[in-house]
Amino acid sequence: MATKRVVIDPITRIEGHLRVEVVLDENNVVKDAYSSATLWRGIEVILKGRDPRDAGFMTQRICGVCTYSHYKAGISAVENALGIEPPLNAKLTRTLLDFALFFHDHIVHFYQLHALDWVDIISALSADPKKASEEAFQYVPTGYNPIATGEDELREVQRRVKKFAEKGDLGPFKNGYYGHPTMKFTPEQNLIALSHYLKTLEMQRIAAQMMAIFGGKNPHPQSLTVGGVTCVMDLQDPARLAEYLTKFKELADYTNRAYYADIVMAASAYKGEPSVTTKNNLGNYLTYKTMQTGPDSWLFDATGYIKNFDLGHYYPLDESKIEEDVTHSWYKDTGFLHPYNGKTIPNYTGYVDGTSINDKGEEVPAKVVNPQGKYSWIKSPRYNKEPMEVGPLACMVVNYAKGNKQVRQVVDSFLAQTGLPPEALFTVLGRTAGRMLQTKVIADYGIVAFNNLVENLKKDQTTVAPYKIDPNKEYKGRFIGDVPRGMLSHWCRIKNGKIENWQAVVPSTWNAGPADGKGKKGPYEANLIGMKIADPSKPLEVIRSIHSYDPCIACAVHVMDVKGKKLGEFRVDPLYGGI
Amino acid sequence: MALNIESIKERIAELRKLEGVGSSSIPAILKSEGFTRRDFLKWAGAMTILLGLPSSFTPLVAEAAEVADRVPVVWLHLAECTGCSESLLRTDAPTIDNLIFNYINLQYHDTIMAAAGWQAETNYEEALQKFKNRFILCVEGGVPTKNNGQFLTIGPHAETGLEKLKRTAAEAAAVISVGTCSSFGGIQAAKPNPTEAKGVGEVLGRTVVNIPGCPPSAKNIVGTIVYYILFGALPPLDNFNRPKWAYGLRIHDLCERRGHFDAGEFVEEFGDQGAQNGFCLYKVGCKGPYTFNNCSRERFNQHTSWPVQAGHGCIGCSEPDFWDTMAPYEEPLAKHQFSSAMADSSADKVGITILTLAGVAVAAHGLISAIKNPKE
Numbered sequence: 010m011a012t013k014r015v016v017i018d019p020i021t022r023i024e025g026h027l028r029v030e031v032v033l034d035e036n037n038v039v040k041d042a043y044s045s046a047t048l049w050r051g052i053e054v055i056l057k058g059r060d061p062r063d064a065g066f067m068t069q070r071i072c073g074v075c076t077y078s079h080y081k082a083g084i085s086a087v088e089n090a091l092g093i094e095p096p097l098n099a100k101l102t103r104t105l106l107d108f109a110l111f112f113h114d115h116i117v118h119f120y121q122l123h124a125l126d127w128v129d130i131i132s133a134l135s136a137d138p139k140k141a142s143e144e145a146f147q148y149v150p151t152g153y154n155p156i157a158t159g160e161d162e163l164r165e166v167q168r169r170v171k172k173f174a175e176k177g178d179l180g181p182f183k184n185g186y187y188g189h190p191t192m193k194f195t196p197e198q199n200l201i202a203l204s205h206y207l208k209t210l211e212m213q214r215i216a217a218q219m220m221a222i223f224g225g226k227n228p229h230p231q232s233l234t235v236g237g238v239t240c241v242m243d244l245q246d247p248a249r250l251a252e253y254l255t256k257f258k259e260l261a262d263y264t265n266r267a268y269y270a271d272i273v274m275a276a277s278a279y280k281g282e283p284s285v286t287t288k289n290n291l292g293n294y295l296t297y298k299t300m301q302t303g304p305d306s307w308l309f310d311a312t313g314y315i316k317n318f319d320l321g322h323y324y325p326l327d328e329s330k331i332e333e334d335v336t337h338s339w340y341k342d343t344g345f346l347h348p349y350n351g352k353t354i355p356n357y358t359g360y361v362d363g364t365s366i367n368d369k370g371e372e373v374p375a376k377v378v379n380p381q382g383k384y385s386w387i388k389s390p391r392y393n394k395e396p397m398e399v400g401p402l403a404c405m406v407v408n409y410a411k412g413n414k415q416v417r418q419v420v421d422s423f424l425a426q427t428g429l430p431p432e433a434l435f436t437v438l439g440r441t442a443g444r445m446l447q448t449k450v451i452a453d454y455g456i457v458a459f460n461n462l463v464e465n466l467k468k469d470q471t472t473v474a475p476y477k478i479d480p481n482k483e484y485k486g487r488f489i490g491d492v493p494r495g496m497l498s499h500w501c502r503i504k505n506g507k508i509e510n511w512q513a514v515v516p517s518t519w520n521a522g523p524a525d526g527k528g529k530k531g532p533y534e535a536n537l538i539g540m541k542i543a544d545p546s547k548p549l550e551v552i553r554s555i556h557s558y559d560p561c562i563a564c565a566v567h568v569m570d571v572k573g574k575k576l577g578e579f580r581v582d583p584l585y586g587g588i
Numbered sequence: 589m590a591l592n593i594e595s596i597k598e599r600i601a602e603l604r605k606l607e608g609v610g611s612s613s614i615p616a617i618l619k620s621e622g623f624t625r626r627d628f629l630k631w632a633g634a635m636t637i638l639l640g641l642p643s644s645f646t647p648l649v650a651e652a653a654e655v656a657d658r659v660p661v662v663w664l665h666l667a668e669c670t671g672c673s674e675s676l677l678r679t680d681a682p683t684i685d686n687l688i689f690n691y692i693n694l695q696y697h698d699t700i701m702a703a704a705g706w707q708a709e710t711n712y713e714e715a716l717q718k719f720k721n722r723f724i725l726c727v728e729g730g731v732p733t734k735n736n737g738q739f740l741t742i743g744p745h746a747e748t749g750l751e752k753l754k755r756t757a758a759e760a761a762a763v764i765s766v767g768t769c770s771s772f773g774g775i776q777a778a779k780p781n782p783t784e785a786k787g788v789g790e791v792l793g794r795t796v797v798n799i800p801g802c803p804p805s806a807k808n809i810v811g812t813i814v815y816y817i818l819f820g821a822l823p824p825l826d827n828f829n830r831p832k833w834a835y836g837l838r839i840h841d842l843c844e845r846r847g848h849f850d851a852g853e854f855v856e857e858f859g860d861q862g863a864q865n866g867f868c869l870y871k872v873g874c875k876g877p878y879t880f881n882n883c884s885r886e887r888f889n890q891h892t893s894w895p896v897q898a899g900h901g902c903i904g905c906s907e908p909d910f911w912d913t914m915a916p917y918e919e920p921l922a923k924h925q926f927s928s929a930m931a932d933s934s935a936d937k938v939g940i941t942i943l944t945l946a947g948v949a950v951a952a953h954g955l956i957s958a959i960k961n962p963k964e
Contacts, residue, residue, distance in 0.1 A: 016744045017705035021698040024670045026742060047746070049732075049739045050667050051782035052775060060916035066903060067911065070775040073671020073803060117677075125702045180694050184711050185702030210677075217678050218892045225898030226888035227678070228671040228803055232898035234858045234918065239899030241863050357738050360746045367744075368706035376746035473859025552704050563669050 011035040016365035022122040024074040025562025042537035043378040046386040056511040076228040077110045078492035086499040090486025096471040099237035101462035112260040113216035114493040115448045120209035126553035131187040133199035138163035141197035148270035156266035157208040166204045186549040193278045219256040237473035261452035272445045276427040284550035285437040291535040292318035294403035299491035302458040311411040323410040330393040336526035348500045370546040389522035398532040399495025399519045402443025440557040480506035599820040606658040660723040663697040666749040668729025672767035672803040679806035725760035730769040734784035763796040771798035778911035798829040802905035808834045839876035842884040873918035874901025881906040
């Protein structure tokens with residue numbers, strides 16, 4: 010057979026443990042692709058029988074990157090179950106924490122995790138700093154000047170990195186994809202982006218501080234409680250509010266002067282590179298409203314989806330159509346089930362012996378996925394039996410389709426500046442741009458949440474809603490909302506005052522899940538098919554495509570309810586057995 | 589600990605003879621990074637104090653930092669959430685921490701490294717070979733051990749995390765467990781521990797330095813590594829193998845709300861008048877009295893805040909098995925026989941006893957509030 014396989018494990022610069030395999034034909038075109046999560050932690054199992062007030066602290070530990078998302082989701086799911094309506098101050102404070110999270114998560118993703126797929130730091134060393142400095146003015150939005158791209162600063166960046174490179178040991182930058190044929194930036198463009206890589210290390214600390222003001226710390230803030238927020242002293246302190254506002258403005262400014270500008274620059278440099286500009290194969294995008302900005306307003310207010318790349322039709326979400334399938338996941342087969350009825354019976358079958366092209370271009374033995382069998386700890390969520398992409402791009406295009414004015418304004422002006430048609434959003438480059446556009450909407454319009462909070466604090470000091478948990482009552486509730494990687498949902502049941510069951514359907518599950526029982530592939534796999542790889546020993550195109558989703562794999566693996574071990578295999582109770 | 593300046597000087601002299609990552613002189617590097625020698629010594633002074641050393645050690649800390657790149661670091665991710673790596677990324681104050689982070693010669697760290705897949709594997713094996721018996725292994729995450737560790741595989745040969753840890757640790761000069769998961773098993777090891785996750789020390793059967801916390805502060809991570817370089821040995825540890833310089837005091841000892849505890853002024857429930865007044869959080873579950881860490885002194889994110897300042901009690905995240913022993917996190921641990929009392933001197937037992945007596949009354953109160961909400 011003329012096909013060959015390339016195993017990429019570990020996919021680095023992500024959260025968690027992920028393997029991706031591609032099958033290439035004789036022209037190095039991807040014929041098939043498999044996404045496999047290689048870690049299972051079982052946090053939902055551990056939640057069973059616990060105090061519902063503790064759930065948020067435990068779900069938070071699902072992920073330390075989107076460190077606030079699962080905390081908020083865990084707390085909110087319990088509130089939903091108990092019928093608690095947190096006070097407006099608490100809701101808006103939670104939005105302020107979200108802003109800090111999104112700023113942090115998105116800039117760190119682009120510069121620290123994703124940039125090395127686009128930016129050749131070695132090439133930056135041969136750039137002309139003066140030329141680069143002038144060029145930087147081309148990419149910023151109207152009314153802004155670039156940041157950290159003055160000739161003096163660029164010279165300094167070049168000098169620092171040159172010294173580092175001359176050591177002969179690049180440490181964490183060793184063995185990167187320098188000089189790869191799909192690296193399209195000029196040396197000057199590489200230098201601009203490299204300067205921002207370093208600047209972002211500073212900016213992300215500010216974003217983390219921004220979260221810590223009302224969150225207590227970052228990572229893993231600790232100021233939410235079932236019913237509201239605990240940071241009442243910080244909220245009543247004008248100095249603290251000013252601190253937050255200042256940092257918000259710094260991050261908003263950076264978003265426009267660096268992040269936005271660099272994406273515009275990438276759109277221009279990479280427009281001829283097919284691996285990032287070819288239209289995706291899967292055209293379904295799903296989102297849920299997020300970031301409450303007032304008593305009845307959300308920054309991103311769409312709760313629904315679009316189909317087949319059609320920006321002209323917005324469909325509202327029907328929660329009952331969310332299901333998960335485990336045909337190719339390391340769980341016993343149960344068919345499609347709604348999270349409230351889900352069953353999870355782990356059944357690890359491992360990998361099989363095969364071969365892979367290695368980093369020297371040789372075909373060598375490797376453990377590989379058996380596509381007929383099970384091959385991932387991630388399940389396959391489906392909406393109305395269809396795979397859906399979630400994430401910042403989904404949030405942008407669905408809000409666009411719904412007619413969200415602020416999203417439309419930001420997206421349209423980006424398309425106008427880059428000269429790209431709306432279809433260009435449905436690509437690897439578009440996905441990476443979508444994340445930036447979401448950040449820009451927050452930067453340009455998010456402050457209304459802060460202003461509304463300040464106004465409300467003048468007349469209302471309430472931060473926690475009272476509640477009680479009746480041990481004789483059964484409760485059921487969920488949180489659904491978009492977090493940095495897309496639509497997240499946590500589903501819980503409370504009985505005898507304890508957690509009876511818990512399930513998380515997380516963004517990376519939607520995107521990274523294996524094929525379902527009907528053979529339909531999820532976004533990671535589907536969108537790789539047809540991509541041409543320049544050099545199978547350096548599959549940067551695949552890595553770049555996967556990174557464009559911002560994988561968070563520890564989030565993506567979950568299971569419900571364990572009951573002992575039998576002959577090297579887990580037996581797991583059905584989630585909501587008999588219901 | 590034996591504070592022998594001469595032996596430390598010898599140690600640094602030995603390190604100087606080893607091949608470093610770079611050939612540039614430290615003053616030149618500092619300058620190119622935008623730091624003056626004075627900044628550097630200020631950092632060293634701050635680090636010396638943080639490590640609990642006499643100030644006469646400041647020049648030695650500075651020297652140790654200068655030769656830090658002779659001790660490469662391999663960072664291994666197991667069953668984790670990447671929160672500890674994220675915490676390390678926040679390092680800033682003292683500003684030069686970031687420089688030191690670069691200078692610890694990070695050979696492998698899968699969250700930030702450029703290479704992936706086979707390229708990453710090559711880097712890993714080369715680092716192990718080139719720096720055999722010289723590198724520090726930092727581990728983030730618990731170790732799933734059930735069914736031979738099949739719940740985590742890494743690399744194209746699907747090696748289990750358990751195997752990878754064992755063979756790597758066998759060639760490391762020292763092993764540092766970064767975070768509560770690698771120290772004690774962490775969240776995945778909470779009951780019923782479905783993957784039989786364990787801490788690194790338990791799996792390896794050897795002494796490793798534990799830097800627990802969920803996540804630990806960057807200072808505690810960086811400080812411990814500097815200590816190893818300085819002394820060429822593990823720092824003095826408590827019963828749970830935590831460096832005493834960072835985990836020697838209870839959160840409670842230096843808590844900003846301690847005065848309210850002593851005065852008997854408590855937050856009775858979140859959002860009440862006591863909460864607005866900044867009263868003690870013990871009755872809403874603060875585990876500060878049972879938790880050994882320097883949060884109340886150092887805070888987080890360049891001293892921006894810490895949970896108690898943000899009005900929430902400590903959840904005890906640097907203590908072994910805290911997910912089980914400290915739960916529920918928002919209720920006081922009345923009558924709790926706390927294990928960390930053994931981790932420190934007997935003097936603490938007095939404090940714990942007093943607290944336990946107070947706790948009985950608190951528990952009775954807690955029971956009443958659980959049934960009837962005073963606001964209704």
